[in-house]
Amino acid sequence: MTTHYTTHHNGPLDVVTIGEAMAMFIARETGDLAAAETFIKRAAGAELNVATGLARLGLKVGWVSRVGDDAFGRFICQQLEKESIDHRQVTVDNRYPTGFQLKSKVDDGSDPLVEYFRKGSAASHLSVEDFDADYFGSARHLHLSGVAAAISDSSLALLKHTAKEMRARGKTISFDPNLRPVLWRSEEEMRKQLNLLAEYADWVLPGEKEGLILTGYRQPEAIADFYLDRGVKAVVIKTGCDGAWYKTAEGEKGQVAAVKVDNVVDTVGAGDGFAVGVISALLEGLSLPQAIQRGNKIGSMAIQVIGDSEGLPTRQQLGDA
Numbered sequence: 001m002t003t004h005y006t007t008h009h010n011g012p013l014d015v016v017t018i019g020e021a022m023a024m025f026i027a028r029e030t031g032d033l034a035a036a037e038t039f040i041k042r043a044a045g046a047e048l049n050v051a052t053g054l055a056r057l058g059l060k061v062g063w064v065s066r067v068g069d070d071a072f073g074r075f076i077c078q079q080l081e082k083e084s085i086d087h088r089q090v091t092v093d094n095r096y097p098t099g100f101q102l103k104s105k106v107d108d109g110s111d112p113l114v115e116y117f118r119k120g121s122a123a124s125h126l127s128v129e130d131f132d133a134d135y136f137g138s139a140r141h142l143h144l145s146g147v148a149a150a151i152s153d154s155s156l157a158l159l160k161h162t163a164k165e166m167r168a169r170g171k172t173i174s175f176d177p178n179l180r181p182v183l184w185r186s187e188e189e190m191r192k193q194l195n196l197l198a199e200y201a202d203w204v205l206p207g208e209k210e211g212l213i214l215t216g217y218r219q220p221e222a223i224a225d226f227y228l229d230r231g232v233k234a235v236v237i238k239t240g241c242d243g244a245w246y247k248t249a250e251g252e253k254g255q256v257a258a259v260k261v262d263n264v265v266d267t268v269g270a271g272d273g274f275a276v277g278v279i280s281a282l283l284e285g286l287s288l289p290q291a292i293q294r295g296n297k298i299g300s301m302a303i304q305v306i307g308d309s310e311g312l313p314t315r316q317q318l319g320d321a
Contacts, residue, residue: 013086014059014283016139018130018159019047019148020123021065021079022099022116023072030105033115043079043309044101046147046178046272052083053276053298053312059283062086062139064130066122072098073122089135096122116182118151127154128161141283142166143275144201145176146194150183156193163200172283175201176275177210187213199230203282205275207238220245221253236292238274238299244292256292259300273302273312294318 024044027036051063063085067073069092076098080087099118106112118124126148136142144163149156166173175198184190191214198204198214204227206214211223224235224247234248243258277295282288298318302311 011138012060013062013139015051015054015141015143015279016062016064016136017047017051017143017145018064018126018155018162019045019145020099020118020121020126020151020155021045021048021063021067021076022101022118022121023075024101024103026103026112027105030107033102033104033113036102036104039102041075043076044103046145046176047143048076048079048085049269049272049309049312050143050145050176050275050279051085052079052309053273054280055083055085056312056314057276057280057318058315059280060086062089062135064089064126064135066091066093066096066126066130068092068096068098068122069094070098072100089130089132091122091130093122093125096120096125098122099124121151123148124152124155126152126158128158130158131161131165133165136162136166137169139166140171141279142171142173143176143279144173144197145178146190146197147178147180147183149193149197150180150190156197159197160200163197167200172203173201174203174205174275174279176205176271177207177214178271179210179213195230198227198232202233203278204232204235205238205271205278206235207271208240211237221247224253234288236278236288236295238271243296244274246288246292248288252288254289256289256296259296261300261304263304269302269309269311270299272309274299276312 024042025039028038051061055061099121102115104113215226217223220237227235236246245255247253274295277298278291281291281294
């Protein structure tokens, strides 16, 4: 038995995305998670972070998923409501639970440790049956990430089907590989499936290390060429402290400097913030370098706060980027 949430949104969307959201508990004390006694609850999920960031900038965003008929599922739906994210295509599934995760607190700028409790979750049962042609067709742009591709074979099939349909309708597509090796059967399988998915995209946004794993190349230009040769229009490679490097199908290329930050609180969510900046700017008709500049700015705001989406700015907070 499944039910859909009703929501006040109707009409066309700017962006639609598919993914899993989880309740996230962030330790209040540094050190081993086993010793942590108090936690802060937030919503987590790469695609939800991107949807949240885009909605805060004023875009009409739809998020497609499944949640359990439980407290965590209600919490996720409340977050969607709060952020004005369209959830007509979020199914409440009473057979499976909503996943959750525990995240350690770090104070030295390193990546926090995350433990997932998501196996058999409602979202892992996403499938091609969750594809609503009219709903997806009402959006200008589709954003996909490698996380939703990793949670199950049926979810991967949904992403491929959606990408194929949206491409056939002439919509733009962005893809962030967002590697989660622990969720895949093997690194080889991950590489194969994510590179197939990337071929549907106009804009591919890997990190430098992800690019090495997926293409075997270390140089940003070689990583970019790998995807450009497969029909992608532009590749933007996140190069950490250096910012980002890009190359387009027309051969334009260059480096866009990072926005320097004094205090790194939590590195998780930086890539999602970067995607928000790039996608929103390109949909507004800005140039690729301008879009990357906005991506770098939002990424830098994301790493200065503890949750995954707290640092994602409103249009006013973003300023003139």
